[in-house]
Amino acid sequence: MIFEYIKLSINELFNNKLRTFLSLIGIVIGVAVVFTILSINDIANAAISSAITGTNGTVNINYTSDKSDEESNLYTSFASSFGGIGEVNYRFDPDDTAELIKIDGISDALPHYSSSINVSLDRKNITMNIKRDSENFIDFYNLELVKGKYIRDYPEDKRMSIAVVSDKFIENSMKLTIDEALGKTIKLNNKLFTIVGVSSSNNSNIDNIILLYDKAYDTMFSSGSIQFMSIKIDPGYDLNDTTALAVDKMNELHNTTNTKDGYIQEDLSLIISQITSVTNILSIVMSIIASISLLIAGIGVMNIMLVSVVERTKEIGVKRAIGASKGAISFQFIIESSLLTLLGGVIGIIFGITVIKLALNLLDMNLPINISYVFFAVIFSISLGIIFGFLPAKRAANLNIIEAIQSE
């Protein structure tokens, strides 16, 4: 029975293609934005959780010129996460590791060498951070080798001109597949390196890298390029407490306990709060856009349905005369407006999914579309049709039958 009413409504909407299309636009925009808002929070949460889990028990200790200033600490944290841009004066000693390992709960420590350099690819030059390999590098980060071999699998004399690169670098910068990249050469400071292995990691320290043998790295860059000190905390030990001990030790070793400058824990919570505050603002702005466009769209739908009632007055009168109840007439109009908004909603969801997919691509994230949001958006658009179709439907049902039949 309902199916028959739906068929009649589809018929009606098809008879007025242009009008249907025009009334859809607002709904499409509104629902697309609502859908995007819902998904953005998911993306933010995924970004945060990947930032946390990616570290896998490793914590970075940064050097800052003002350890009491949160803002500059945040900057230092950001700067180090994204490869140490800016005037940060690094003060780390490779021998610090020996002292740090002595601390209870710290299983390993690794000075994180990193230097920016121009990398010549086929057609373009890009700036990359080159990392320095060491005996414990692979174990420290649980670095996964997805293809090829590791630098130290080669004999000493071969190691000077080979590199391991990350899958991200291959896909994003070289625009190659992992299979294609193996054996290719890249030019660093006019010196050629052959790619012998491809690594993969979720840890933001090493997810996008070119890794060179330590001696090769040292001939290219002067010492003192330790960006931060990474420590690995044993499972079972408190991350923050243990890190605090390490920070104290570093301050003690470098005599900065009573100075303004010194060492700090890279604070993920600051980064996280930064991410959430951005997404919160984004959500508020988009909510406003969505509300306005949905309100206007809803009024538009109501207006079009009212016009439709006037145009179909005679039809309504005849239907009432041959026995259609008031309920049947208003049901017909409600179905029609709901179908209209549902159609807009579905197109909106498709737009929303496209936007989210594009955003995920840009962020290099992979997140499945949440089906419950699709479901919510569908229900939401149908409700919109019911709410804004109510008044026109009521008007249609309450028409005077005789006047309606006599109208032209």
Place this chain on the structure above:
Amino acid sequence: MSPTIIECKNVTRIFNPGENEVRALAGVSFKIEKGEYVSIMGKSGSGKSTLLNTLGLLDNLTSGQYILNGNDVSNYSEKKLTKTRLKSFGFIFQSFNLMNNITCLKNVELPMLYAGINGQERKKRALELMDKMQILDQANKKPMTLSGGQRQRVAIARALANSPDVIFADEPTGALDSTTTKNILNLLKELHLSGNTIVVVTHDIGVAKSADRIITIKDGLIESDVMNL
């Protein structure tokens, strides 16, 4: 004697009560028995259309009693009126009043849809009726592609859909040429002979004469009520 289907007792319908009141029906009393073929004749403004609207429960009467199948329907609620129109009446209009953007078949099915009859049964009965009206081959066409006579046949099929007690026809041939008029009047005659109660409202004496009984209305009153056998 057949049972009485329609009985009007001193029915009045007054528009704009007060100074400029129009007494469209000024006190009308008559009975129609089951199986009768009655025409209500009168000039425009005589009150015949108001009488049809009142009998068809499209309009409320101002005073008097309207007894349908033994029930006083004068004070029926909106819901009951709608249900009575749906189950007991079939309407045929001068300008056919078909839904132009659905097929003829769907038009005939419409009253059955409102009566809550399921799709298969609707289609079966609609096709039977269209076959009876000799328009089966037009079933899947839209009304606008049909001739006037064919469209009126679709409308008659629609009026018969819920097996009504009374068929009301308002100038059923008003929009048709003389040949087609003859065909449609023959069709109504056949329906009458197969047991249907038919009430035709017309200003055309030729149309009125095809009925067995002619009630003439003038100034809201019955002027004459004669058998035409």
